[in-house]
Amino acid sequence: MTSPIIETRNLHKWYSGVHALKGVSLKVQKGEALGLVGDNGAGKSTLINILSGLHLQDEGEVLLEGQHVDIRSPKDSMRLGIETIYQYNSMVPLMTISRNVFIGREPLKWSIGGFGVLDEKKMREESVKAIADVDLHLRSPDALVGELSGGQRQGVAIARAMHFKSKVMILDEPTNHLSVKETAKVIGFVKGLKAQGVTSIFISHNMHHVFACCDRIVAMALGQIVLDKPVAETSIEEVSEQL
Amino acid sequence: MRRLLKLFLQKPELASSILLLILVIAFQIRSNAIFLSVDNLRGIFGLLPETALVAVGVTLLMICGEFDLSVGSVFALMPMTMAVLVVGGWPFWAAVVAGLLLCAAIGFLNGWITIRFDIPSFITTLGMLFMARSMTVVVSGGFPPRIKPGTVPSWIFTGFVDGGGLIRASVLWFAGIAVLISLLLAKTNFGNWVRATGGYLPAAAAMGIPTGKVKIACFMICSVLAGFAGMIQSLRLNSFLPSIGEGMELQAVAAAVIGGTSLSGGVGSIIGGLIGAVLIRVIDNGMVMSQIDANWFKFAIGALTIFAVVGNAWLRRRGRAMKVETDK
Numbered sequence: 001m002t003s004p005i006i007e008t009r010n011l012h013k014w015y016s017g018v019h020a021l022k023g024v025s026l027k028v029q030k031g032e033a034l035g036l037v038g039d040n041g042a043g044k045s046t047l048i049n050i051l052s053g054l055h056l057q058d059e060g061e062v063l064l065e066g067q068h069v070d071i072r073s074p075k076d077s078m079r080l081g082i083e084t085i086y087q088y089n090s091m092v093p094l095m096t097i098s099r100n101v102f103i104g105r106e107p108l109k110w111s112i113g114g115f116g117v118l119d120e121k122k123m124r125e126e127s128v129k130a131i132a133d134v135d136l137h138l139r140s141p142d143a144l145v146g147e148l149s150g151g152q153r154q155g156v157a158i159a160r161a162m163h164f165k166s167k168v169m170i171l172d173e174p175t176n177h178l179s180v181k182e183t184a185k186v187i188g189f190v191k192g193l194k195a196q197g198v199t200s201i202f203i204s205h206n207m208h209h210v211f212a213c214c215d216r217i218v219a220m221a222l223g224q225i226v227l228d229k230p231v232a233e234t235s236i237e238e239v240s241e242q243l
Numbered sequence: 244m245r246r247l248l249k250l251f252l253q254k255p256e257l258a259s260s261i262l263l264l265i266l267v268i269a270f271q272i273r274s275n276a277i278f279l280s281v282d283n284l285r286g287i288f289g290l291l292p293e294t295a296l297v298a299v300g301v302t303l304l305m306i307c308g309e310f311d312l313s314v315g316s317v318f319a320l321m322p323m324t325m326a327v328l329v330v331g332g333w334p335f336w337a338a339v340v341a342g343l344l345l346c347a348a349i350g351f352l353n354g355w356i357t358i359r360f361d362i363p364s365f366i367t368t369l370g371m372l373f374m375a376r377s378m379t380v381v382v383s384g385g386f387p388p389r390i391k392p393g394t395v396p397s398w399i400f401t402g403f404v405d406g407g408g409l410i411r412a413s414v415l416w417f418a419g420i421a422v423l424i425s426l427l428l429a430k431t432n433f434g435n436w437v438r439a440t441g442g443y444l445p446a447a448a449a450m451g452i453p454t455g456k457v458k459i460a461c462f463m464i465c466s467v468l469a470g471f472a473g474m475i476q477s478l479r480l481n482s483f484l485p486s487i488g489e490g491m492e493l494q495a496v497a498a499a500v501i502g503g504t505s506l507s508g509g510v511g512s513i514i515g516g517l518i519g520a521v522l523i524r525v526i527d528n529g530m531v532m533s534q535i536d537a538n539w540f541k542f543a544i545g546a547l548t549i550f551a552v553v554g555n556a557w558l559r560r561r562g563r564a565m566k567v568e569t570d571k
Contacts, residue, residue: 054449075451090449092442094509095435103439104450106432115433 003066005030005199006051006082006168011060013046020046022223023060028168028201033194035210035231036203038220039243044203047220048170051201052084053077064167078105081167085157085174093146097138098127100145101160130163131156134189151182158189162198169193169200175209187213207236219243255503256515258554262547263522270529278532285409287528292417293476295520297491298498299421300468302516303428305499307461308441308508309364311353314469314495316375318488321346321470322477323379326388335395342474343467349375350466354459364462372492379485387483397478413475420468425513437461442509497544498523501551510555522547 004027013021021043028034038044049055051062053074062069064080071077077084084090091100102123108116127141136155138148145153154174161169171190175183190213193200204210210217211231219227219242227234227242270278277283297314304311321342328338353371357364402412428434439447440454448454469488477483502519504511526543530536 052449073451074449078451084449086445086449090446092439092446092509094442094505095438099435099438103435103447104452106435108432111432115431117430118432118435120430 002030003063004028005032005065007063007066008047008051009061009063011047011050011057011062013043013050013055013058015046020223021050021057024220024223024225025060026218026225026228028199030167030199031194031197032199032216033190033214034199034201035214035217036201036220037205037207037210037217037239037243039205041222042220042243043223044220045172046223048084048172048201048203051077051082051168052170053082075104078164078166081165082170083161083164083166083168084170084172085154085161086172090157090160091145091153094144096142097131097145097148097156098123098141100156101127101130101141101163105164126163127159130159133162134159134192149182150178151185154178154186155189158193162193162196167199169198170203171200172203173205174202175204175206183209207239211236254512255505255510255555255558256512256518257503259502259515259518259522259551263518263525266522266525266529270525270533273533274529278529281407281409283528283532287524288409288414289411289479291521291524292411292413293472293479294491294494294498294524295517296417296420296472296475297469297495298502298516298520299424299513300465301492301495302499302502302504302511302513302519303424303437304461304465305496305504305506306428306441306508306511307437307458308444309354309357309458309462310368310496311350311462311465311469312365312368312492312496313349313353313371313375314465315488315491316372316379317346317349317466317469318473318476318491319485320349320375320379320382320473322474322483322487323383323388323485325474326390326477326483327382329390329395330388339474343470346466346470347463350463351459353466354455354462357462358455358458376485376489383483383485387485390481390483392481395478397481400475401479411479413479416471416475420471421513421517424464428513433457433460438509440508441505494523494544495520497548500548500555503551503555505555506552 007027009025011021011024024043024047036044046055050057051071053071053076056072062071069080071080092103107119107122109119110116124141131138134155136152136159145156148156174186178186187209190200190202202210202214214231216230217234217239218225219239221243227239297318301311301314324345325338325342328341329335349371353364353368357367400412400416404410404412404415428437436452436457439452440457444454473488476487498519499511499516500506501522502515504515523544527540530540
């Protein structure tokens with residue numbers, strides 16, 4: 001059997017004496033859509049922050065395709081192919097779509113020591129393609145992200161992650177504050193990821209959204225995993241009882 | 244209307260450009276065509292690079308989401324340090340480099356304290372305003388140093404470069420630096436990081452941008468430009484006084500804001516800051532030329548600043564209400 005695309009072993013995290021993660025071990029297989037649910041304070045965000053490089057675990061390890069990895073910064077996480085789309089967006093509203101797609105990973109015409117001149121033509125062309133690839137049709141990559149609807153923004157964030165060939169996409173409450181129509185669009189994006197063989201971890205408070213697009217569901221409570229089942233073998237009621 | 248609104252949103256300096264044009268025409272008419280005369284323009288161009296250089300640095304920093312209230316004091320400290328070193332026997336260029344390094348160190352300290360202790364830069368730089376001003380007096384020992392005219396190559400910074408005595412070298416220095424910073428902001432990945440850091444810090448940090456380092460770099464550039472501008476003024480006047488640059492910090496912020504720079508970061512342009520600085524100079528000079536009571540100058544700048552902020556906030560609100568068109 002092949003190694004899981006991402007695995008955590010016995011992760012522990014303390015915040016000022018509060019034991020936020022209590023030995024979390026989790027395996028996610030390649031191409032799987034995993035739903036991660038739990039109330040506030042359950043440890044979901046702590047787990048995600050460790051995987052995305054915002055925080056470092058105090059104990060335990062993270063493995064990517066069976067290899068131990070050190071994730072010390074968001075840059076490390078992205079370099080390893082883990083892309084996180086945050087609840088309050090990973091976009092800068094006052095910047096254009098094309099600039100947002102390449103933020104922090106800008107293609108350069110030439111550079112010295114990591115600093116250089118932007119290849120704006122490439123940024124525009126590739127952002128148009130990336131957006132079209134996730135079936136999002138915007139007229140111009142020069143539009144400000146602030147002009148987009150919530151669903152469109154999440155679509156651009158997903159397009160960005162796809163463009164950089166991420167192995168694992170973590171979506172942190174991507175449907176929060178979205179209308180029904182916009183939520184359906186985002187769920188459609190997540191289903192599209194699965195169709196393209198991209199592994200996703202979908203975090204949400206809304207069980208209906210998770211059941212709509214995930215293969216497996218993991219429920220967390222008080223820093224521990226309390227349920228781990230395929231979606232087909234459980235129900236919203238059973239998961240809710242565990243939280 | 245929608246297109247016009249979008250144009251104003253994407254070019255925040257457009258409104259101030261139009262205002263500048265209107266004011267120039269108005270002052271030209273009211274001053275009986277003296278305002279645009281060579282003699283008067285010489286006066287405007289003589290002072291402009293000094294305030295505009297400070298405004299350029301402050302604009303860059305504000306786009307990055309921070310303020311620097313110490314620029315007026317750094318404006319005085321750099322030339323004072325340089326002059327004291329020159330009088331003490333240092334070669335001119337070594338003294339210039341030492342003065343600029345001091346400015347860079349002050350900028351670094353402003354940025355590091357702000358980020359390390361997570362305090363508003365308004366407070367950090369307010370403290371630095373007093374400290375740098377005090378240091379200016381301390382390094383001079385209370386007696387402004389005197390550099391004999393002709394002993395330092397001040398013409399490189401302040402000499403007239405045209406036969407008509409209209410354009411000083413300082414204008415060229417300023418233009419070169421402004422173009423450089425403008426290109427840095429618009430055409431490089433560092434510029435993208437500056438806008439992202441000021442525009443929405445959590446997203447910038449999550450995308451791996453070293454936001455702390457970006458901010459510190461902007462603080463340093465801002466301080467160095469303020470010090471460089473102060474040196475130009477002191478060399479032009481051949482006078483090294485501890486009191487120069489007082490109030491300049493607020494004029495620089497006003498110039499940036501009038502030029503369309505957002506107080507909350509992320510939005511603005513170097514050309515906008517420049518237009519704001521030109522507007523302030525034009526109002527200052529134009530009021531005198533038009534025989535309007537010059538005591539209204541500060542009132543005019545204050546009113547213009549408030550008007551600019553209110554106008555920009557309104558534009559931004561309207562912008563948020565707009566949605567981009569989709570094909571389906």
